[in-house]
Amino acid sequence: RRPRPTPAAPRWPAAAVESGLTRGSLTADAVLHELRALCAGQESRLSPPTLAVLQRGGDLAPLMAAYREVTGVPRATPGASAPLPAADSLAALADDLARYGVAGAAFTESLSALAVLSERLLPSAPDDAAAAAAEPEQAGGASSTDNLRRQLVSPRLSAKLQQQLGDALAVTAGAMPSWCEVLLRRCLALFSAGARARYFHATAFGVSRALYWSQEQGVAAVRAAYAEELAALDRARLEAEVSSDAQGMAEVLEQLSEVEDRISRDRMGALRSDIARVPREALLPSAERLMSLHAGSASALEVQFEGESGFGSGVTQNFYSAVANELLKARHQRELPLWMADAAGADPDGFITHPGHLFPRPLPPGSPAAAAVLSRFRFLGRLMAKACRDDFIVPLPLSLDFLHLARGGTLTYAALPPAGATGGVVA
Numbered sequence: 135r136r137p138r139p140t141p142a143a144p145r146w147p148a149a150a151v152e153s154g155l156t157r158g159s160l161t162a163d164a165v166l167h168e169l170r171a172l173c174a175g176q177e178s179r180l181s182p183p184t185l186a187v188l189q190r191g192g193d194l195a196p197l198m199a200a201y202r203e204v205t206g207v208p209r210a211t212p213g214a215s216a217p218l219p220a221a222d223s224l225a226a227l228a229d230d231l232a233r234y235g236v237a238g239a240a241f242t243e244s245l246s247a248l249a250v251l252s253e254r255l256l257p258s259a260p261d262d263a264a265a266a267a268a269e270p271e272q273a274g275g276a277s278s279t280d281n282l283r284r285q286l287v288s289p290r291l292s293a294k295l296q297q298q299l300g301d302a303l304a305v306t307a308g309a310m311p312s313w314c315e316v317l318l319r320r321c322l323a324l325f326s327a328g329a330r331a332r333y334f335h336a337t338a339f340g341v342s343r344a345l346y347w348s349q350e351q352g353v354a355a356v357r358a359a360y361a362e363e364l365a366a367l368d369r370a371r372l373e374a375e376v377s378s379d380a381q382g383m384a385e386v387l388e389q390l391s392e393v394e395d396r397i398s399r400d401r402m403g404a405l406r407s408d409i410a411r412v413p414r415e416a417l418l419p420s421a422e423r424l425m426s427l428h429a430g431s432a433s434a435l436e437v438q439f440e441g442e443s444g445f446g447s448g449v450t451q452n453f454y455s456a457v458a459n460e461l462l463k464a465r466h467q468r469e470l471p472l473w474m475a476d477a478a479g480a481d482p483d484g485f486i487t488h489p490g491h492l493f494p495r496p497l498p499p500g501s502p503a504a505a506a507v508l509s510r511f512r513f514l515g516r517l518m519a520k521a522c523r524d525d526f527i528v529p530l531p532l533s534l535d536f537l538h539l540a541r542g543g544t545l546t547y548a549a550l551p552p553a554g555a556t557g558g559v560v561a
Contacts (some may be wrong), residue, residue: 140351144172148198148207155194159281160401166191172204180204226320233312283323291317291330299329304349304499305336318455325498340432346405356397364391407434412453413438418460421453422509447526454521458530461514462486470506471495 145168146154154160170188173180180188184200210526304310316430317324318333325333335347357364367390374382408431412420429434437453438445460466460483467475475488476494494511497504514530521528535549 144168144205148205150201151201152198155198162191162194162197165197166405169197169201169204176204204291212235286323287326288324289326291324292326295325295329295333299332299336300351302345302352305348306341306345308344310335312339342405342432343523353397360393364390367393392464405434406432407436409436409438409445411438413441414456418457418466421457421460421517425513425520426442428520429516435520450524451526454526455526459485459519461530470503470510471497472507472510488531491531491536493533493536535543 136172151160155165157343173184175187175190177185178535182205183196184203187196195305216537228468254544258436268354287348295318299305300311316550318330322330336344341536366384367386369387371383371390373379374386386434408428410424410428424435424437435450436445437450442449461472464484465485467473467486473486473488473492475486475492497507503506518528535545
């Protein structure tokens with residue numbers, strides 16, 4: 135008796151195929167070809183509708199039903215889709231465009247359609263992003279969501295925004311055209327990530343930061359023009375240093391000084407910075423006091439450690455990294471339960487055990503630690519805001535769900551961790 139052939143493993147899960155067919159990242163022919171490969175030698179076990187699909191093909195609905203039957207996946211229950219943008223928000227977009235002199239009904243309708251597409255199709259919550267990451271990748275290695283983001287970006291609008299940001303006077307005076315704010319607030323997906331980042335740095339931190347940012351953009355462009363000359367002078371300085379040529383070294387340094395003067399000729403002053411000294415022994419309480427005192431200051435913050443001679447951006451970055459490590463220490467977690475993590479049995483100076491990302495630990499109503507925990511999270515917000523403004527990094531592995539909530543979003547039950555993922559903290 136001939137043994138029955140073993141069914142082949144499906145190349146894609148049913149949910150990924152359904153999402154790919156809907157978004158256009160998979161074609162019906164590709165799914166039909168995969169379906170026929172899975173059903174080789176199994177035709178006698180299939181229903182007549184599935185056999186008809188295998189022989190003649192069909193629309194997306196019969197094709198998806200056949201794929202579910204072959205892979206043994208039951209029909210999915212209807213899930214909640216992203217809501218349509220409110221009619222009031224689309225009307226407000228049209229009113230804003232009309233108020234700022236953008237004429238043309240066709241242009242306004244096109245922007246409204248793009249706003250609807252971006253809000254409906256692009257994932258805005260961590261759950262949607264995880265589902266998009268599970269989609270089958272195309273030949274280029276990008277998911278359909280990434281392709282959709284690229285297709286929604288308008289190169290002309292992004293280039294126009296970059297051109298406006300190149301006007302240092304308009305940036306520092308806060309005189310950017312009104313359409314920049316309107317479109318970036320209501321149709322963010324139309325602009326490239328680089329253009330959005332430049333607009334953020336130019337407008338988010340006040341006049342002094344905008345002036346400093348504009349100067350740095352100009353200095354970077356001028357420095358790029360002198361790149362070959364600077365490289366030649368660096369080689370000459372190294373040769374003079376190796377050969378102990380004092381006169382040659384003095385000449386090279388003088389030429390370097392002249393080039394740096396030409397590069398920085400158009401500067402209108404440097405960004406004011408405040409220097410703070412903190413002890414390493416009591417780093418976390420000192421950092422909390424420092425952030426509470428410096429939170430309202432527009433000056434850059436430079437940190438030095440007491441008893442150490444180091445200074446500069448490297449030492450300041452080390453400060454932010456050291457504070458992040460302190461927030462992950464087991465003894466601080468026992469004192470204030472900040473994270474859904476396990477600190478039991480760990481060395482006091484050791485680190486907590488977490489599943490790779492940090493989410494705030496829920497506290498019961500009336501918890502005596504609630505006020506102290508809130509104060510610690512307020513300190514964390516100030517620390518991250520200060521680091522973001524001064525171009526530093528706070529290396530904390532925060533959860534995407536936590537960041538989504540911090541931006542004013544909401545979570546569903548699908549965001550709850552699986553059983554055992556929190557190390558027994560939440561049962």
